[in-house]
Amino acid sequence: MTEAQGLEVVGFTEIIVLLGFTIFMIAFIFFIIRKIIGRIKKREERRLSIERENKVLLQKRIDDLSDRVVVIEKMLREGK
Numbered sequence: 001m002t003e004a005q006g007l008e009v010v011g012f013t014e015i016i017v018l019l020g021f022t023i024f025m026i027a028f029i030f031f032i033i034r035k036i037i038g039r040i041k042k043r044e045e046r047r048l049s050i051e052r053e054n055k056v057l058l059q060k061r062i063d064d065l066s067d068r069v070v071v072i073e074k075m076l077r078e079g080k
Helices: 003-079
Strands: none
Touching: none
């Protein structure tokens, strides 16, 4: 093996190592981004669930207040 061939092998090896490292870093970054997106989705699902529960509770309160207003209106009509 001549000196030039030895440099070509080292160059090829370095390229393979750099390519492997680059692929690993891309995969690692992709994995981290997927984790972050998953956490954001879970957080949004919890927030949406809480909003739905609040909507139901507020609707119940509105219905209760509406019933009270009806009763008060009946009392006022009967009083006149």
